[in-house]
Amino acid sequence: MLDLLWLVPALPLLGFLALFATEGKLPDKLVAVIGAGTVGIAALVALFAGREFLQSGEPSFSLSLWTWIAVADFQPSITLYLDALSLVMMGVITGVGFLIHLYATGYMWKDHQEPASYSRFFAYMNLFVFAMLMLVLGDNLLVLFLGWEGVGLCSYLLIGFYHRDAANGYAARKAFVVTRVGDTAFALGLFLLFRELGSLEIQQALAASSALTPCMATAICLLLLGGAVGKSAQVPLQTWLPDAMAGPTPVSALIHAATMVTAGVYLIARMQDLYLLSANAQHYVAVVGLATLLIASFTALTQRDIKRILAYSTMSQIGYMFMALGVGAWSAAIFHLMTHAFFKALLFLASGSVILALHHEQDIFKMGGLWKKLPVPFWSMAIGSGALVALPFVTSGFYSKDAILLTAYDTSGWLYWGGGVLAAGLTALYTTRMMVITFFGDAKTEPHEDSRINMWLPLAVLGVLSIVGGWFGIGVLDELLGGLGDFSHASPVAVVTMAVPLLGILLGVLVFSGRIDVAGFVESKAGDALRRFFDSGWAFDWLYERVFVKPFLWLARVNKGDVVDLIYTLTKSITRGLHHTGALTQTGRLRWYAANMAIGLIVVLLLAAGWL
Amino acid sequence: MTTDLVLFWVPALVALIATLMVITRKNASRALIYLVVSLLAVAVIFFVLGAPFAAALEVVVYAGAIVVLFLFVVMMLNLGRSSVLRETRWLQPGMWAFPFILVFVLAIVMFNVFAGSGDETKGQEVGPKAVGAELFGPYLLAVELAGFLLLAALVGAYHLGRRYLEERREEAG
Amino acid sequence: MAISVPVEHVLYVAALLFLMGLAGVLARRNVMFLLMSLEVMMNAAGLAFIAAGAKWGQPDGQIMFMLILALAAAEVAVALGLVLQLSRRYGTLDVDSASELSG
């Protein structure tokens, strides 16, 4: 079965090709079967292959397909590489991916903007799964980069799926371009890595990396980090993610919550050995994580759009993972990645059901009182929120987040831990806000529930996973990756860690159900300024608009005609001027001509006499 | 030596003054008379420089034939008093400034080059006989060519001299 | 009778004659005067040839003068033909009237 590992990425690719080549002429049902089916089978293959791999007891398995490029000493090959890390990632991608595909067959069913859009949607989604699988299975950084760019492309395509709305197109381009900035750093990292280590094979490079000078290691790590922050929407390249919510909700669930945005985490985890060489780089990773964590959490507090709230929460959760990577909690980061995939997918899909039921209404202040009318989404949302908030013991999020925070405290002291705990409190606060406003209070829009099996089944499965995922993680991941179980739950630190989210929930319930009146502060001048500051995502967009976008647009506007061409235009004018001057001398007057000849004679004689 | 110089410079001055008159006259006929004077003076120079054959030809062909041809055309075109008035209008004194400057510069260059050439003319006569021997010796082909030159002029003048319009009218009539 | 004079003196005269002719070409508008000036220029060249011939005591100078004579005759023949046409087609001898070709 392991030899069939290539089928895992190949099946979604096949699905993509089938849907692409048929140009959307297939019946929708067949499209659904192909779209979800290929990912489903891939998930099955992945499951079996994973089991076989675990049984084999080997630390890794690689499957060489062909040499991609062979030029001089640069010989990247297309090789699939399976170890614990990529196994987890593969499982998440195919498993969660399949569930979301399944959900999407229902969610997108009547969403026919144009004839082929259903097919197109699944084509893109399948391509995404393929690219994501290449990203995690690639044995070579260049293959990883292929997946990396591929998921970026699919992200672009899917964010802009409703392409008639120019705003969606803008969001899509923003996502692509901002992540490309990170990719540039990533590419430079690859160049440097190759120059220093002579190979882009991950294992070879890591093995050879001990020869690097610390400075060089830091440089490479930081460049790779640049790529990671782009893809994973971390500070300072986080601004695209909220806008990316313009895509259909299953896309947000799959790409912008469960899989692609965690690619940065995967990358850093994959290059762990390299980061271990550079304490500085690692430190920066943690700082990035913490900064994102806090910024995103505060921002989420003021959002009105349910998907944007979830988007900021995604950023902050990935911030946790980065922080974990930075403080050395490698396994915890992956653990949180996994549980986050479960519960955030769940949250998005549930919110998608809500949105669908409310006819594409996304503003939580136009919702309310939905908990009875939409029980499936409500309970899914509740479970997901619980996991997000990290309700102790019963949710998967608790275990993974706890693992991160406690490791952070163990290895790096109170700063990261404190920040993390604060953010956990904020998480609880905004999650409670979201839940309270969406599902309780007065109903403002009348929903109609559409609960086909292909839509509630994924919710149910993800709901279960969001709860049991933590135990699974402790049980299996610890064994696979190690380093998850060595913290004690009894220390005061652990208690605080546990308690803060609960306090956050309590506070949230009190505030947002109106028991504590904060209107005075919110409506005050300072409060409003603060709200607007948070609402704008800490004004990053505002800043970038002025520093990068506006100057570029200005340049584009003023230089549309190409300033370099002036050189030639000028030359042309001068030549023409000379011509006109010369033509004036051709007066047609005989005596003037004779005079010129006399002048010529003078010139010739002077030259000949050596006087000139 | 001094006599030689006088013998040379007297006709030379005559030629120069006459030429100056040629180019500045308003009446074409008078200019032609001055031209004849100039040519005759040059013929004298030729003679004193030992080229009597050339001097004779200068008188016969130049003064005798070519100038007469000019005169003939002048008469034919009837360039009388009206044309003198026209010349007065055309030939304002300012018109001479630019040509004078150009010519002056040229004169400086040329005189500068000529000055200091210590050579003297041989002072011996090269008579018609020597010229004739040479002319029909090595210069035979040149003479032939000169014939063609005149032939070309003949044919050309024959064509150009016609009164086409009148001929056409005759043909039409 | 033949005398000996410094060649440069003859050349001065020839050059002066030549330049006077040139000045005439540059200044006059009446085509007849242009042609006369041309004759003066050619005659000056002839004088120079005679001077050179006299310097070397060779007949070649005289022969060249005779060729110039032929040339002058030929040119004048054709030129006067043109003058006749000019006066017929333009009704004037002003060369500036014939300056339609320009640019």
Added chain:
Amino acid sequence: MTALQAQALLPYFVLSGGIVVLLLLVAWLRSEVVAFGGAVAVLVGALATVPWAAQAGPQLIDGMVKIDGYALFFLALFVLTAIATAVLSYRYLGPRAVHRQEFYILLVIATLGACVTATAAHFAGFLLGLEVLSVSLYAMIAYPEEAKPPLEAAIKYLVLSGAASSTMLFGMAAIYLANGTLAFGYDGAGLTSSDRAILALGQAMLLAGVFFKLSLVPFHMWTPDVYQGAPAPVAGFVATVSKGAVFAVLLRYALASDLLDTDALHAVVVVIAVLSMLGGNLLALLQTNLKRLLAYSSIAHLGYLLIALVLAGAANGNPDLGVETGLVYLVGYFLMTLAAFGVMTVLSGEREDAEELDAYDGLLWRRPVLATVLVVAALSLAGIPLTVGFIAKFYVVNAGVAGAAWALVWALIVGSAIGVYYYLRIVFAMIARPADGVDAAAGAHWEGLVTAVVLGVATVALGVYPSAVIELAQGLAP
């Protein structure tokens, strides 16, 4: 005169004898057909005797003319050009002159003059050849019987040419004065410094006259007016033969008497060449009259040609390569210029010549064959490969590089760059403008068309296989 010398002179005898016979025939029969046919027959006859004459080997006759491969090469070139001119003129002259017989006589006399000029080894030959050519040309230019432009052109040409001839004559006299001989070539050893100065002055005046005939800046101003006023085929003849002849004799003289050995005269030629390349091209830049445009372009081309002279004559030069360059360049220049004027002649109407560029709008779609010939000619003049013009340009650049005359080479590059622009304007008018140009000439001018096509084909053929002309031109240095 020995038999061998007579054999060498045979083509010239055929030409001159032919002229006399022609004159008698015309006087007797007064038939245009006879004049035309006779002229062509004389020219063809002269051409036919060239191989025979060539066998007589180089012959210096009376120190006056030198019949060698160089002279015969030019003779063939001029005679061929004259044949083309005669053929092109035949139908063109019809509506322009009642009496057309004399034209052909003048054409043959002019050709004879040009051929003699190329043989000159002595100032007498130089002077007479040139003037036989010039005097015939005055009449040919003024040939049309009623129009004003030809007359104006002829008068301008005559007066200015006369002044230039006088200058040249004065120069010759000065040279003779310094040198003691009228034959080309001199023994510089015995010259005093004042003689040298006079010699330099004479040569400079000679050059000034020659520059006028070659229409080089600043002696160029007559060129566009004369081309424009002259009948189209005659303009083609002036553009080619009269310049070719003068260049031939200039090159011969320069080589025989080390003309460019002195820095000063070398500088004269370089300066004039640079001025001509730049000036000619600049003046042509936006010209809309095709005749004037070709005139300005010929100024530039003669400037390029001076590179060959510089290479051939310079003290450190390469006479063989220089002469070869000059000959090949002239062949190319003749072909493309004649092709252009040929097309113009064929397109010319009964009164107006097809000289305004507007008349060529969309020609490719109206008269594809003629247009193709003119396209070829224009591209050739621009020096684009597949045409002889490219080979010619290659040769002069080559000559410039070989002689390390970098100033000339740069001027050539700048000049050609400007040149490309206006040649392409011709091409553009023919191919891309809407086809609303007027065909002045409605009738078929088949013999003109054939001539133009032959010239066009030759332009391309020699562009692809230049060895044909290179082998002819090689080793002809006089």
Added chain:
Amino acid sequence: MILGAILVLLAAGALAWAAGRFVSPNAPRWVSMLAFAAGLAWAVLEWQGGAGANGLYAEQFIPWIPRFGINVILELDGLSLLMVALTMFLGIVAVVSSWDEIEAGKGFFQFNILWVMAGVVGVFTALDLFLFFFFWEVMLIPMYFLIAIWGHENKGYASMKFFLFTQISGLLMLLAILALVYFHHASSGELTFGYKALLGADISESVRLWLMLGFFVAFATKLPSVPVHTWLPDAHTQAPTAGSVILAGILLKTGAYGLIRFAVPLFPDASQDFAWWAMLLGAVSVLYGGAMAFSQSDFKRLVAYSSIAHMGFILLGVYAFNELGMQGAIVTMIAHGFSTAALFMMAGAIQHRLHTREMSRMGGLWVHAPRMGVMTLFFVVASVGMPGLGNFVGEFLALLGAFRASVPLTVAATIGIVVAAVYGLYLMQRSFQGAPNPDVAAMRDFGAREMSVMVLMMAGLVWVGVYPQPLLDMSAATIAKLGVLP
């Protein structure tokens, strides 16, 4: 055989013209199609036949102008064969893309296409400097005709500009060629224009930089590189579709080919000295071309400027002086040939349908023509440098090579990747996406004919992107033979 192929193209051109006049106005395109198909078949056959012991697939030697040691030397090695095959293929694309676009002078149109391509094949195979220059100029004229006759509103200006730029830079090259030949003649006594003889020419240090620059300017203009690029946007915009396809797909590559084949090997030392500046030009081209592309509102102009950016990578790669960079440049040549040709074909198809190139008059075209949308998307994505497609392999290799030569310049050029994303997606957004433009009532989608060449080009790009090894192996042999890399 090579000369035969060139002659076949030339003859087919004449035949097409004649067929258009005397048979049927639509006959020429079939003649042209057949000629290119035959040419492609020939190239494939040579490929299948394998290289001889000397690494050549075919060679030819015919004396031409013995006076100057000029001969018709044509050789087909790996690099040449690649480029010739691309030429023939894009010939087919050009014919298809102009299938019913041209209304007047169809025969002459195909004549010009065939003659351009004949010149190009000559350029890619000539190993005599004179012959090379000859072909270099031969391909200009038909291209000029294509733009001048069948171009759009400003064709006179554009065609003239195109011609002047190439011609003037070509003259400089001619000068350099002649000087090289003469210096070689002076030092060795052998007068020859043969490439191989001149490879080892002994030229003094002071002049070889200038000679190299003569070649460089010509090739950089053709490439084009900033600051001699300004002819390209005009030429592309005004050219008919087939002209743009050929121009972008093939003619620009002759510049790159010239750099690899001539400028660098003939003057290895001077090129080394100059490498940093050339790379600088490359980096500037990447950034400036990208920024300019974004500024444009004209579909074709945008793609034209993007070509300038892409060609910058070639400069970087070639002057990195390592095999990675060189291979990157070569792969970029091929890949850019496909991707840009397709985009220009697209621009032509849109213009044919909507009579505009202004993107402000497009928008939401996907609704009317999803196939065209998908194709545009694919090729935009390719040209943006998506891994798995040809352009990525080329640009990555070029940058990887360049990184070893100069870090700052590579960093600058890599930033160009971001700019590429900006303008590429902007193009997509403004033409095919967004709200459907109300002025566009309907638009015919691609039919089978257009789709077939599009799919072929897609396949080509995917092939180069996923399995470029056969191609790399072919060019590797050539690169090794050039012997300029350390």
